[in-house]
Amino acid sequence: MAGINQVGFDQIFLEWYYPLRNSMYYKTGDMQVAEDLVQDTFLKIWEKRETINPETVKPLLYKIANNLFLNRIEHEKVSFKFVTGYNGNDLSNAPDFELEMKDFDIRLQETLADLNEKSRSVFLMNRIDELTYFQIACNLNISVKAVEKRMSKAIAFLKERLDVKI
DSSP states (O other): OOOOOHHHHHHHHHHHHHHHHHHHHHHHSOHHHHHHHHHHHHHHHHHTGGGOOGGGHHHHHHHHHHHHHHHHHHHHHHHHHHHHOOSSSOGGGSTTHHHHHHHHHHHHHHHHHHSOHHHHHHHHHHHTSOOOHHHHHHHHTOOHHHHHHHHHHHHHHHHHHHTOOO
């Protein structure tokens, strides 16, 4: 029989939370990030609980956590490129770099101010406060899907208005 109930989920959580967290800590070197990844992993397990085979949950947990870790690494690379404007060249030699960054910062602040309040708050909670979608959903008493939708709208708005790749 496929699927797990609340009791089954609780047992899986108690058995695998710490080993999975430790595994993610070894990969990330940051306990808070590891705990966020594991929390998101168990959230995904809970969302798909009706289709999960309890006998094969261990490899599934590790696969989900690893995918979330890889997604986070990719996101950090994109964020670094976005924030720094890094394109593989030495930025210190770029003429007027500081002036361009100040101009961009002003445009970014103005664009964020134009963003609707719901999308702006989700975007800033994620990008500035580094909260996970689950944490944002809990803070705002909305679903994770609503957070994803607001974040998607915010990114699309910023891309369009700033003419950048995020």
